[in-house]
Structure formats: C-alpha cells, structure tokens
Amino acid sequence: MKRLTTMIVAIAAVFALLTGCGSNSAEKDNTLVIGVDDHFAPMGFRDKDNNLVGFDIDYAKAAAEKMGKEAKFQTIDWSTKESELSSGRIDLIWNGYTITDERKGKVLFTKPYLENAQVVVTLANSKIEKINDLAGKVIGLQSLSSASDALDKNPIKSKIKSVAEYKDNVLALSDLKTKRVDAVVIDEVVIDYYMSKEKGKFKLLKGSLAPEQYGVGVKKGNDELLKDLQKALDEMNEDGTAAEISEKWFGENKVLH
Structure with a gap:
C-alpha cells in the first residue's frame, strides 16, 4: 500500500510539472517581449511616476493586441540590441530603431513606419x-x-x-x-x-x-512573426489606430502608409 501511495504521489508530481511547463509555454507563445531604450522620448521613456510611456509603447501595445498577444517591455542596453534579439532574450527591437543597410544584415525589418x-x-x-x-x-x-x-x-x-x-x-x-x-x-x-x-x-x-526611417526589428529566420506583425501594422493604418496614437504624441498623423 505504501509503495502504491508513493507511485501515485510521483505520478502526480510529474503531471503537475508537465502542466506547469505547458502553462509557461502557452504564456510565452502569447507574449511579445519588446526591447526598448527607456530614455528615448517621445518614443519610449519613463514618466514622472516611472511608468514606461511613449509613441512606440502605445504603438507596440496596439499591434500586439491586434495579434492576440500581450506586449511585455524589457529595458535593454541599446548598444547590445541586436545581440539581445539574436539570443532570443527579446522578440522585437522597437524604439526608434533606424533602418540601415548594416542592420538589415543582422535583423529582419518591418516596412518603415516613421520618418x-x-x-x-x-x-x-x-x-x-x-x-x-x-x-x-x-x-x-x-x-x-x-x-x-x-x-x-x-x-x-x-x-x-x-x-x-x-x-x-x-x-x-x-x-x-x-x-x-x-x-x-x-x-x-x-x-x-x-x-x-x-x-x-x-x-x-x-x-x-x-x-x-524607423522600423521594427525581428530576429532573422522568424519570418512568420514578421508577417503577422506587418499585417497588424497595416490594419492599424487602415482603421485609424496608428493615426490616433500619432496625434496623441506628435499632434498630427506622421505614420507612414
């Protein structure tokens, strides 16, 4: 009887562990980890209450919502941004990230969204x-x-x-x-x-x-994420979401179509 009880406890522990792993995996699949420089006003910065705010912050949140995901922002050292992306510690570089030929060799870019x-x-x-x-x-x-x-x-x-x-x-x-x-x-x-x-x-x-021009950086090889993100950005242009966010931060619609 004691042996049976021990086996039941062991099976329960394994089941709980597998369930937990599944939950964490599902949570990760539903989250976009976005690398930002939090001293880059008005794109992404800390307000007087230390909240992360800015055009790119609102823009990313709205795009993530369109994709059925949650945006999670992670402050990074801007000088190591591509390393953070390639290592998988972040999913996107999104904070006034300029599109250059050199960077195109390191990351995938969305279409430009701001001049x-x-x-x-x-x-x-x-x-x-x-x-x-x-x-x-x-x-x-x-x-x-x-x-x-x-x-x-x-x-x-x-x-x-x-x-x-x-x-x-x-x-x-x-x-x-x-x-x-x-x-x-x-x-x-x-x-x-x-x-x-x-x-x-x-x-x-x-x-x-x-x-x-600014664009969003996606890890090389992650073409599916790039496709889904660009679709969300295009929809935001069409339904006025992008214009609304731009007018909030710049007083006019500066978002490229």
Whole structure:
C-alpha cells in the first residue's frame, strides 16, 4: 500500500510539472517581449511616476493586441540590441530603431513606419550656427546609434576635435547643458520633444546630417512573426489606430502608409 501511495504521489508530481511547463509555454507563445531604450522620448521613456510611456509603447501595445498577444517591455542596453534579439532574450527591437543597410544584415525589418533625421543641436546662445562650425568642437552622441553612423559619413567628422559617446541621449543633452560638449548629434524626433519641453534652451543647426526611417526589428529566420506583425501594422493604418496614437504624441498623423 505504501509503495502504491508513493507511485501515485510521483505520478502526480510529474503531471503537475508537465502542466506547469505547458502553462509557461502557452504564456510565452502569447507574449511579445519588446526591447526598448527607456530614455528615448517621445518614443519610449519613463514618466514622472516611472511608468514606461511613449509613441512606440502605445504603438507596440496596439499591434500586439491586434495579434492576440500581450506586449511585455524589457529595458535593454541599446548598444547590445541586436545581440539581445539574436539570443532570443527579446522578440522585437522597437524604439526608434533606424533602418540601415548594416542592420538589415543582422535583423529582419518591418516596412518603415516613421520618418526621422539625424540633426545637430547646441545651446541657444552658442555661436555655432551651421554644421561646418563644428570644426574643432567636441561632439556628443548616443553610442552605437545611427547618430554615430551619420556623423561618420559626413566630411565634418575629420575636422571635429573629438566625439563623446553616451549610453543615452539624456546623458548627452545633460553634458551639453553643462558645456562639457559643444553640440550633440541626435534624432530629430527626440530633440523636437525636448525643445518643446525646455523652450529657449536649445537650437538646431541648419540642415540635417542624414534622413532616415524607423522600423521594427525581428530576429532573422522568424519570418512568420514578421508577417503577422506587418499585417497588424497595416490594419492599424487602415482603421485609424496608428493615426490616433500619432496625434496623441506628435499632434498630427506622421505614420507612414
């Protein structure tokens, strides 16, 4: 009798373990883990209550809902974003992620959903007016970002004094305010947000370094996820969901069709 009882307990334990594994698998299948930089306003950032908010946050939540999934956001070091994706720790890179030829070799991209440009910002009272004035100056930018790529491709790169690299744009702008750097290369959509919040603090130099477009990054080989995601994004364009989110954050519909 004792042996029978032991066997029943063992079988129950195995059944419970299998049930638990099935539950975790089902939960994983129903969740999209999205890698974000939470210092990238207005795309994805922390509000005063430390809640993760922004255009891309709302956009991703709405797309996940269309797909019958739940969006789970994971803050990542932006300099390791492709490694996070290829390792499977995240399912998507979605936070002002610029489409470049180099990145196309590492990830799959959705169609572009937003226009952007890399621009140069300095303090409002600076004597720097145009990009050629950056000669001999110290320039700040986010490490391993498209801002770095844009500066590398511009002739002014060979004339500047040095480049200071930062983990995020907030730190770069902080050093600009204290004059540790003379200017910052940054996404236009990001600096537009900060200039609206701190009026009279910054000014943009004439012209941009490089126009670009944002897309969502999907792991190479995961074509089915890319297909499902793009279908959801297309539906959001058609039913007005994307326009509503854009108007909330930008005051107009900037989403590409």
